[in-house]
Amino acid sequence: MKVKHWALVGVLYVAVVIGSYTAITGDNPLESNDMHEDHGSSEEVYESHEVSSAYT
């Protein structure tokens, strides 16, 4: 297979993943919340997850 075919397969695969995400969640794939805020909350959730996993 030629290199450009590999590239095409890669791009198509990413497109399929994006399409599937949109179809399943109904969300806009390009939507972005404020990273800083979101990140802060994810750290907290992560810490709580760590604690919970430490007890399991």
Added chain:
Amino acid sequence: MEQKEASLQIAGMTCAACATKIEKGLAKIDGVSEANVNFAMEKTNVVYDPDQTDLQDFEAKIDKLGYQVIHENQTFDISGMTCAACATKIEKKLSKMEGVSSATVNFAMENVSVEYDEGQVTVGDMMEGIRKLGYTLKPQKSRDETVSRKDNEIRKQTGKFVFSAILTLPLLWTMVAHFEFMSFLYLPDMLMNPWVQLALAAPVQFFVGAQFYSGSYKALKNKSANMDVLIALGTTAAFLYSVFLGWEWYATGQQGMPELYFETAAVIITLVVLGKLFEVRAKGRTSKAIEKLLGMQAKTARIIRNGEEMEVAIEEVLVGDTVMVRPGEKVPVDGKIYEGQSAMDESMITGESIPIDKKQGDEVIGATINKNGLLKIEATKVGKDTALSQIVKVVEEAQGSKANVQRMVDKVSGIFVPVVVLIAITTFLVWYFVINPGDLRSALVPLITILVIACPCALGLATPTSIMAGTGRSAENGVLFKGGEHLENTRGIQTIILDKTGTVTKGEPALTNVKVVPDFNEESVLAIVGAVEKNSEHPLAEAMVKGIEEKGIPLRESEDFEALPGYGVRAFVDGDEIIIGTRKLMQTSSVPIGSSGEEMSGLEKEGKTAMLIAIDGKYAGMIAVADTVKETSKAAIQRMHDLGLEVAMLTGDNQQTAEAIGNQVGIDRVIAEVVPEQKAEEIKKIQDQGKKVAMVGDGINDAPALAVADIGMAIGTGTDVAIESADITLMRGDLHSVADSVQLSTKTFRNIKQNLFFAFFYNTASIPVAAAGLLAPWVAGAAMAFSSVSVVLNALRLQRLKLSR
């Protein structure tokens, strides 16, 4: 016990540990006395006893270890077959040939497909074998037209890398956006979703990364470990842990976003594939010298058969064929000129840029260029016997051989992987139980990083790539090292011993002195001497005639020439009797020579051969010939001195003559009056003083001395060179090659040391940093790939190496 040597091309090796594994496996076979695997060239050389084992055993063993032996394929058109029995006969003949693994004749299509090992048998051998049966084989395709296996592999790996990079890029985006200084970067929420990340990372992990799993499986099946094991372990740990975190996130109500490691696994695999891609491309460039040598060969030859001139493929030229070479064309095979004369450009073989005049009876080398005259040559060596094929063979063998330092490196890389796995597990346990008890994440990161950064692939490449590039560059300069160990050891030489005749001197006499008594004119005496001597076939006579012609003196004609063996010659020119020869000849001919005898003795003391000349019974003068010093000898010996080497000269001449020549070229020490049999003893005496000695000789008469010396160098030009007889063959006929070989050796070894430093530095220095949790896994992946690439690029610098000439 008869020993044989076989060379096999192997596919499927991923690192130096694979090479060690194959080496050990082959060495265990009964009858195998030596097995060397070159990872960079993907080749193995096996020395074995044919009574106990054979190639099939080696192939079976290599196959069992999880690798494959690669065979060359060639389809030939057959002419002359009349029935199926002919096909069987051809098939049997080819199958029985050494190095042929299978031969299948298609009688209907009138062709035969042969699978063979190029190191053992050539297309020419097969054609010759079948010709003897009464049939003709003709290759359907030339080798150049066949797309090489390596090119396909490079294309496939490039494709996989591009595919992998496209899928990894979004994952890398999430990672980069996490950095504090990159927090302004737009990041779609979708990319933070664990299932999206899983969907992107899975093909990279299990499709692109499948090669690491299969490599690990093969290694572990044979109870060994290689770089594939480390990559597979590290990335799988990151991948599976992320799957677990993703599942946990899902199970706990999809709150926030967990910190995943999918991007780590994907980035590592992509970078390692990229590193391997660079490595394969660069590895191909290190063997450029061989391709360059093979590319020099003419593709076709114009031959005269049955009175007809025809153009045939070079493989079809047979010994004894008459080959026509027009001006500007390459000489297709080695041969002897039987008609015509021309200047030959032999720079591609000897490195000597000045064209050499060749005439009838002279030998020409295949691949050299006929500059100006039409030549008809008789083919004397074809196929694998030509000088060029021999050179390619020597370079290939040298590139495939191992330097002593590599044997040590192989041992280290053999135990490196298990040790790294042990360190990684220990680090994981220390983090999990001591530093951050119960924190799987903080324990897993150092584990992955150590596994990835400690990959020993750069270690496996360090020595062979330098050896390949070094021997290739040497061959371009007309210096052929017969093995990696010679390339390594030459740098340690302290004393160079030069044979005099043919090494320091030209080895052929030349006219040096002409003395004419006042009653005669020098020009007319020389014209008479030339007229007489041109009838003689003695080398001294030839030297005189050549010298006289070079002075631009036209030769006259002589009559009644008579050679007087041991004394001289006699002839008549314009009715005058001319006598040229020894004192005794003058005495018997009653020619008084007065005090010229003393003058003659003076010349003889300088190592010259003097002859007296009498014209019509009167002494007219004397002429002397001697072996002269090569123009380049003095400068070359000065270069040796500059490199800190002691230079000695060994000769059978008397002390006075030897010293005269020694002083002329700047020799430090002259060892004279040594008969050929004593040369080896003289070398031993110097070695007993604790010195490393290199002997430089013509390779034929000096064979024992070359063998005794720490390094034996055979000097010569073109086909005269006895390639087999020395550790190093100097194709260029001058002594500059001696200094070149020492310089090439020193620089190649320095390059090996730099490469080993690169490889060990990345691997070992990074382990404690990784264990301390201070290194991100993807950085480890990049550093690992970079270490292999830097090693190969550093080796490639040798291809541009300039010598101080």
